[in-house]
Amino acid sequence: MTQPEPASSSSSSAARSDFAPDTIVVESGRPQRTDGAAVNPPIDLSSTFVSTGDITASPYAYARFDTPAWTPFEEALGQLEHSALPGLVFGSGLAAISAVISLVPAGGTLIIPTHSYQGALSSAEQIAKRQNFDVVTVDIADTEAVIAALDEAGHATPGQTKTDGAAASASAGAAGSPGMLWIESPTNPMLEVADVPALTAAAKDRGFLVSVDNTFATPLLQTPLDLGADIVVHSVTKFLAGHSDVVLGAVLTSDAELREALHTERSMRGGIAGPFEVWLALRGLRTLAVRLDRAQANAHAIAERLAAHPAVVETRYPGLPDDPGHARAAAQMNGFGAIISFTVETADKATAIAEAVRLWTPATSLGGVESLIERRRRHPSEPATVPEGLIRLSVGIENLDDLWTDLEAALA
Numbered sequence: 388m389t390q391p392e393p394a395s396s397s398s399s400s401a402a403r404s405d406f407a408p409d410t411i412v413v414e415s416g417r418p419q420r421t422d423g424a425a426v427n428p429p430i431d432l433s434s435t436f437v438s439t440g441d442i443t444a445s446p447y448a449y450a451r452f453d454t455p456a457w458t459p460f461e462e463a464l465g466q467l468e469h470s471a472l473p474g475l476v477f478g479s480g481l482a483a484i485s486a487v488i489s490l491v492p493a494g495g496t497l498i499i500p501t502h503s504y505q506g507a508l509s510s511a512e513q514i515a516k517r518q519n520f521d522v523v524t525v526d527i528a529d530t531e532a533v534i535a536a537l538d539e540a541g542h543a544t545p546g547q548t549k550t551d552g553a554a555a556s557a558s559a560g561a562a563g564s565p566g567m568l569w570i571e572s573p574t575n576p577m578l579e580v581a582d583v584p585a586l587t588a589a590a591k592d593r594g595f596l597v598s599v600d601n602t603f604a605t606p607l608l609q610t611p612l613d614l615g616a617d618i619v620v621h622s623v624t625k626f627l628a629g630h631s632d633v634v635l636g637a638v639l640t641s642d643a644e645l646r647e648a649l650h651t652e653r654s655m656r657g658g659i660a661g662p663f664e665v666w667l668a669l670r671g672l673r674t675l676a677v678r679l680d681r682a683q684a685n686a687h688a689i690a691e692r693l694a695a696h697p698a699v700v701e702t703r704y705p706g707l708p709d710d711p712g713h714a715r716a717a718a719q720m721n722g723f724g725a726i727i728s729f730t731v732e733t734a735d736k737a738t739a740i741a742e743a744v745r746l747w748t749p750a751t752s753l754g755g756v757e758s759l760i761e762r763r764r765r766h767p768s769e770p771a772t773v774p775e776g777l778i779r780l781s782v783g784i785e786n787l788d789d790l791w792t793d794l795e796a797a798l799a
């Protein structure tokens with residue numbers, strides 16, 4: 388045998404694991420246990436692989452299609468998200484998102500939260516123009532409004548405005564569907580919580596595909612496939628890799644036809660992930676459970692203190708009992724995460740706070756071990772519905788008292 392074996396081929400067909408998620412992050416995607424075998428998968432740098440005869444019968448043939456550098460991470464993520472199939476790693480979260488959005492058929496509709504990750508919204512608008520589908524923005528926390536948007540979009544007739552073969556083949560996995568409901572929950576940066584089971588049920592009744600951006604929650608806190616979603620996307624850059632040192636994305640689905648369509652998107656657009664980045668992501672994943680436990684405990688305590696602080700107008704954290712998203716989050720999540728948003732009176736005050744901190748790092752992004760702080764409206768693309776004085780915190784794993792002392796001093 389000269390073919391490289393998938394790193395954990397024992398789990399490649401049925402991705403379900405008997406282990407708890409905090410064990411899966413440590414145990415999955417390891418090489419098989421034979422004497423002398425490495426404990427960690429290697430960083431596999433081959434661009435091509437031995438393949439004789441029928442090239443499609445070879446597990447690996449050329450590294451733009453599949454490579455053992457991706458397989459251990461893809462299998463680990465498949466197990467964590469309760470997917471029947473391994474995940475697909477992409478060169479960034481946005482590459483993963485645009486591959487999924489490309490599945491919306493011409494003439495169909497993409498329904499997407501107003502408070503989505505801004506790159507997802509911009510990408511959606513761009514792809515929609517080219518592929519001839521509609522984009523409708525909704526308040527994803529308002530279930531009735533989302534259902535009304537689904538009803539309205541359901542009357543459109545997909546396929547009629549299809550203009551070329553490229554659009555038609557790109558949407559092969561979604562053929563015949565009136566479109567897609569995009570869910571982000573909790574949302575960025577408002578921390579609104581969608582009623583995911585109710586929305587997925589309503590969307591599927593009407594024939595829509597449902598995709599969930601699970602970046603904020605991670606599979607340890609929320610498994611959207613169990614809540615009825617067809618597709619899950621991640622910015623692996625954030626909590627999964629966890630150290631602010633890689634940019635990567637991933638997609639998961641239990642539907643073989645959808646996976647094939649997304650695999651084709653990845654192979655044909657060609658902007659794939661590098662072996663070293665994926666190796667770093669798997670290395671980061673090993674500590675996801677302990678990182679998240681600590682970050683979440685810190686976030687909970689800081690959210691309580693912010694909510695009681697006189698300089699703070701509003702604090703949004705689904706873990707606070709009086710947060711509008713608390714009941715939903717408690718019902719569909721295993722924890723409330725490590726992102727907080729809070730609002731102070733003015734943009735200037737928010738800017739001053741982000742400049743005054745010494746331990747928190749003023750930076751965009753989230754999900755790393757280090758705590759980050761950012762006034763969101765400094766981004767020109769941030770929607771006007773986000774308050775000028777809103778600050779997003781990505782709470783890390785530092786000492787809680789050090790974090791609070793620093794933030795409290797900046798607030799003063």
Ligand SMILES: *Cc1c(COP(=O)(O)O)cnc(C)c1O
Nearest residue numbers: 479480481504600602622624635
């Ligand atoms: C960062 C982020 C993305 C984009 O991911 P990249 O890895 O930066 O391309 C998408 N969705 C959410 C919720 C994010 O936070």
